[in-house]
Amino acid sequence: MYIQNYHNTIFLKSIANIKKEKYRHGLEIAIIGYSNSGKSTIINVLTHQKKLAKVSKTPGRTQLINVFEVVPKIRLIDLPGYGYARVPKNVKLNFQNMVFKYLKVQKCLIGLIMSMDIRHPIKHFDKVVINLAKLYNIPILVLLNKADKLSHLKQQKQLCFVRNNELMLSNNIRVELFSSFNKIGLIDLKHQLNYWIYKNINF
Numbered sequence: 001m002y003i004q005n006y007h008n009t010i011f012l013k014s015i016a017n018i019k020k021e022k023y024r025h026g027l028e029i030a031i032i033g034y035s036n037s038g039k040s041t042i043i044n045v046l047t048h049q050k051k052l053a054k055v056s057k058t059p060g061r062t063q064l065i066n067v068f069e070v071v072p073k074i075r076l077i078d079l080p081g082y083g084y085a086r087v088p089k090n091v092k093l094n095f096q097n098m099v100f101k102y103l104k105v106q107k108c109l110i111g112l113i114m115s116m117d118i119r120h121p122i123k124h125f126d127k128v129v130i131n132l133a134k135l136y137n138i139p140i141l142v143l144l145n146k147a148d149k150l151s152h153l154k155q156q157k158q159l160c161f162v163r164n165n166e167l168m169l170s171n172n173i174r175v176e177l178f179s180s181f182n183k184i185g186l187i188d189l190k191h192q193l194n195y196w197i198y199k200n201i202n203f
């Protein structure tokens with residue numbers, strides 16, 4: 001199997017307006033989820049780089065679509081978090097529209113990593129995005145993130161709860177525990193990305 005190494009990933013650019021984006025070749029995997037759920041931290045852990053993606057205690061840190069290049073033609077996309085309440089409504093709508101539009105128009109998208117805080121899974125916009133991904137036939141790996149915040153027993157309970165949710169009952173959706181702090185699920189994440197890349201790449 002084709003094994004991708006993520007350590008040499010570099011920042012490529014930030015995009016504010018999808019319309020103007022002409023990048024339509026290569027493969028993309030995007031990280032999506034609520035603001036503050038740990039998306040940017042996942043990119044840093046995956047790439048073994050501390051400051052590649054900006055992380056913040058203040059939700060709403062990632063305000064643009066940030067594009068990272070793993071190797072030429074394979075990109076990781078850090079999407080702005082949805083649902084952050086403390087930004088003005090028009091800004092919030094703009095973030096959300098940008099994310100929805102990205103899902104609709106980006107033909108290079110081969111998979112979505114959805115980050116959910118394990119303590120608050122399957123909130124409103126998660127459902128909206130899962131339904132959109134089903135519509136556009138995009139596979140999803142759901143990461144129940146910040147698993148380090150719960151005991152082992154509670155982690156397993158949440159995992160069962162989310163896996164059994166009817167929204168998740170699809171061949172195209174997989175749910176795993178994750179923690180950037182103690183690396184739970186990192187191997188599963190790499191395997192999933194490798195699999196998507198392997199499946200879609202033209203050798």
Ligand SMILES: Nc1nc2c(ncn2[C@@H]2O[C@H](COP(=O)(O)OP(=O)(O)OP(=O)(O)O)[C@@H](O)[C@H]2O)c(=O)[nH]1
Nearest residue numbers: 035036037038039040041056060061062081180181
């Ligand atoms: N306990 C714990 N905290 C985490 C974990 N991953 C991230 N965090 C913390 O959660 C906060 C938000 O992390 P970010 O990676 O910036 O979250 P984000 O989803 O990119 O947020 P936005 O850019 O606002 O959408 C930071 O304070 C991180 O240190 C984790 O695995 N466990």
Ligand SMILES: [Mg+2]
Nearest residue numbers: 039040061062
């Ligand atoms: Mg972020």
